[in-house]
Amino acid sequence: MTSTISRTDLARRTRQAIEQAQRGQAVFIESYGAEQVAIVDVLDYRLLRAAATFRSQMSAPVNNPDLPPAGLTETAVQARVAAAAGDVQEAWNMIIAAYLAGDISLGRTATLLNMSRFELLARFNRFGLPMRMGALSIHEAQAEYETIQGKNRT
Incomplete structure (x- = not known):
């Protein structure tokens, strides 16, 4: 399972994004609707x-x-x-x-x-x-x- 969040949401919810990645769920960070990077364990x-x-x-x-x-x-x-x-x-x-x-x-x-x-x-x-x-x-x-x-x- 993956989720996509904006750069702004990442700044607000960094800990949750990292915890999600540590549970084996990739987190995609987008900017202006385009995927920029992925956070993985x-x-x-x-x-x-x-x-x-x-x-x-x-x-x-x-x-x-x-x-x-x-x-x-x-x-x-x-x-x-x-x-x-x-x-x-x-x-x-x-x-x-x-x-x-x-x-x-x-x-x-x-x-x-x-x-x-x-x-x-x-x-x-x-x-x-x-x-x-x-x-x-x-x-x-x-x-x-x-x-x-x-x-x-x-």
């Missing part, structure tokens, strides 16, 4: 930008169900952010790309983004982004099983 913005970046790459990997998932570590994400002079969007780009390529699960994606799996699932659903539920291949299922077994031993 920062996490929605980062998610959409990361998905667009992934899809726009000419060399975006195609998920091969015969290959085991590559995975993604927090160290690799932190290194990418450091190399990008602290740009947090680089972390989002890397994490969402790994998910969309099939290298990490939705749960791992949520963990790396420091949000609940359910919140991430709701955001993916709201924007029509693909959601993979469960293992897509025997390799992925085996990797999940080995991860669970490793955690039970410690």
